[in-house]
Amino acid sequence: MSDSSCPLDYSAIVESYFLEHRAKLIDLAAFLDRLDRAHDSSASNTDFRVDALRQAMALLNDGEGERARRVLELFSDMSIDIPQSAEGMKGALGAVQEPSE
Amino acid sequence: MKYIEPHGHMVSRTTADYKSMALAGCVAISEPAFWAGYDRSAVQGFHDYFSQLTQYEPARAAKFGIEHYCWLCINPKEGDDPGFAREVISIIPEFISHTNVLGIGEIGLNKNTKNELAIFEEQVALAVKYDQLILVHTPHLEDKLKGTRLIMDAIEANGNVSPGRVLIDHVEEHTVKEVMDRGYWAGMTLYPDTKCTAQRAADIIEMYGTQQIWMNSACDWGISDPLAVPKARMELKHRGHSEDIIHKLTFDNPFTFLSQSSNFTLAE
Numbered sequence: 030m031s032d033s034s035c036p037l038d039y040s041a042i043v044e045s046y047f048l049e050h051r052a053k054l055i056d057l058a059a060f061l062d063r064l065d066r067a068h069d070s071s072a073s074n075t076d077f078r079v080d081a082l083r084q085a086m087a088l089l090n091d092g093e094g095e096r097a098r099r100v101l102e103l104f105s106d107m108s109i110d111i112p113q114s115a116e117g118m119k120g121a122l123g124a125v126q127e128p129s130e
Numbered sequence: 131m132k133y134i135e136p137h138g139h140m141v142s143r144t145t146a147d148y149k150s151m152a153l154a155g156c157v158a159i160s161e162p163a164f165w166a167g168y169d170r171s172a173v174q175g176f177h178d179y180f181s182q183l184t185q186y187e188p189a190r191a192a193k194f195g196i197e198h199y200c201w202l203c204i205n206p207k208e209g210d211d212p213g214f215a216r217e218v219i220s221i222i223p224e225f226i227s228h229t230n231v232l233g234i235g236e237i238g239l240n241k242n243t244k245n246e247l248a249i250f251e252e253q254v255a256l257a258v259k260y261d262q263l264i265l266v267h268t269p270h271l272e273d274k275l276k277g278t279r280l281i282m283d284a285i286e287a288n289g290n291v292s293p294g295r296v297l298i299d300h301v302e303e304h305t306v307k308e309v310m311d312r313g314y315w316a317g318m319t320l321y322p323d324t325k326c327t328a329q330r331a332a333d334i335i336e337m338y339g340t341q342q343i344w345m346n347s348a349c350d351w352g353i354s355d356p357l358a359v360p361k362a363r364m365e366l367k368h369r370g371h372s373e374d375i376i377h378k379l380t381f382d383n384p385f386t387f388l389s390q391s392s393n394f395t396l397a398e
Contacts, residue, residue, distance in 0.1 A: 033337040036370035045368070046329070097330065101304035105275040106242075115210045115241035121271035 057086075081124035131377060133359055134396070135159045136384040137236075137265075137299060137317060137346035140187055140198070141179075147349070147356045152194035154360040158396045159191060160388060162201040162236035162265050167351050169208055173217040176204065180221070184228040197396050199388070201235035201265050202226060209249035210240065219252060226260050232391040233257060235265025236299060239277040242269060247284060254288050263391050264296045265317075268305065270324065278305045282312055295390055299346070300325055306338055315387050319348040320358035328362040332369055340375060344384045 035042065064070070064079065085100045093099070106125045112118075132155045140148070140161050151159070161183060170176060183200040191198035202225055204218040225231065234257040239246045257264045264285075269277035278298065285291050298309045299317035302325065309316045318334060319325040326334070331345050347358035355361070359380055366376050388394040 035333070035336050095303070097333070098303040101302055102275065104272050105304065106272045108276070111242060111244050111247065111280070113244045115207075115243050115246070118241050121269065121273050123271045125272050 077126045078122060078124040131155055131363070131373070131381075132157045133363065133380040134384040134388070135347060135349075135356075135359055136297075136344050136388065137162060137319065137348045138356060139164055139348065139350035140191065141182055142351040143349055143356055145190065145193075148191055148194045148196060151356055152196055154357055156196055156359075158197040158199065158388075160199040160201065160232055160265075160384075161187060162267075163203045163205065164236060164267075164350065165205040165207045169211075173214070173221060176218045177221055180225045184225055184230055188230050199230045199232045199394060201233050201263075202231060203234050203237045203253055204249065205236065206238045206240040206246050206250070206267055206269075209237075210243055210245045212245050212249055215249040216252070219249075219256060222256065223260070226262070229393055231262075232388055232393055233263030233265060234260075235263075235297075236267035237264065238267035238281055239269050239273075240267075242273055242277045242280060247280060250281065251284050251288070254285055254291060258288065258290045263388075264291065266296060266298045268298060268300045274300070274302065275304050278309065282309070282314065286312075294342075297344075297387060299348075301334075302326060303330070303334060306334055306343075310338060310342060315342045315344070318343065318345045320345055320355070320362055321348070322353055322355060328358070328365040331362055332365050332371075335366070335379065340378055340383070342383070342387075343379070344387070345379060 037045065067074070081104055085103050088099055088103060089096055104124050135151060135156050135158070138159045138161055140159060163179065163183060166179070180202055183202070187200070188198040202222050204215045209215045234253050237250055237253045239250060254264065266281055268274050268281065281298065285293070285296060293313035294315070297315040297317050300319045301309050301316045306316050318331045320328055320331060335343065345359055345362050347354060347356055349356040349358070363376050363380055366379070385396065385398060
């Protein structure tokens with residue numbers, strides 16, 4: 030057992046959490062289906078948040094660890110500029126919108 | 131098992147919440163000053179708020195055997211108006227000697243602006259001047275990583291603040307390691323939809339250890355749960371963590387950090 034391990038064994042983790050995360054995954058699938066079913070759905074519809082979500086989904090299955098940290102970093106503003114004021118800014122949206130978008 | 135709620139906005143909660151928290155084992159609450167959900171129109175609004183934090187809430191909590199402590203500041207969101215923010219900062223010394231005041235907080239950043247940063251730095255200086263602990267709010271969602279780094283850089287630029295006297299709150303998987311590596315205390319906020327769930331908080335503890343870290347509900351007027359800490363204790367217990375570890379995370383650690391203020395007089 031490594032220093033960072035969970036005290037539960039593999040099968041206990043599955044028993045404890047599988048159904049909850051199965052439901053969350055189906056929610057995600059249904060959300061993507063809902064976007065497809067939007068009354069104005071078209072191939073040209075895009076949103077930076079959905080784009081980030083799709084990138085994050087790919088990251089989940091890339092075989093690397095620390096998925097939570099990497100997903101959060103993918104959603105993070107990595108810019109170094111500091112604006113003077115928040116006047117006119119929107120609240121946090123959960124993903125980064127490039128200026129041209 | 132008794133526990134401390136180290137971050138709860140009880141001005142936004144009902145008396146029934148105090149009762150539920152007491153029944154769940156809460157013996158002390160520390161309440162940072164925060165954004166009310168709207169921008170206040172005059173400094174007098176903050177005068178009334180600080181009076182509420184230092185006088186009314188302690189009495190309300192005491193009815194349920196809970197000790198109430200608080201922190202004073204202008205929050206990061208309203209701190210983006212530097213003129214107004216400085217008016218608010220000017221009245222803080224009037225309240226700072228009150229017996230339930232633990233420090234300056236929750237100060238920090240919201241949209242990572244120069245205005246917010248200037249007011250943050252001025253409030254860090256205020257904490258130094260009055261030898262106060264500091265409780266830091268880190269930004270939401272996509273702004274958190276950048277803001278957390280700006281905040282730590284600003285504290286270190288002051289040169290007179292020991293990181294062991296600063297709690298940086300709302301850490302997540304992408305910020306917790308850097309916060310702890312730089313010597314600060316880390317707070318995990320247990321929210322249903324944003325910040326940390328109880329499961330992720332338990333994961334973080336397993337990955338990064340139990341030193342200089344606590345869990346809080348940050349219950350307020352939004353979607354939040356005043357019983358989030360006892361529910362996180364259940365998660366830790368379910369995973370097989372010992373009672374000693376659970377007690378350390380939910381009582382000993384906040385007790386140790388908050389006891390750096392002489393106003394924190396909770397019996398161990």
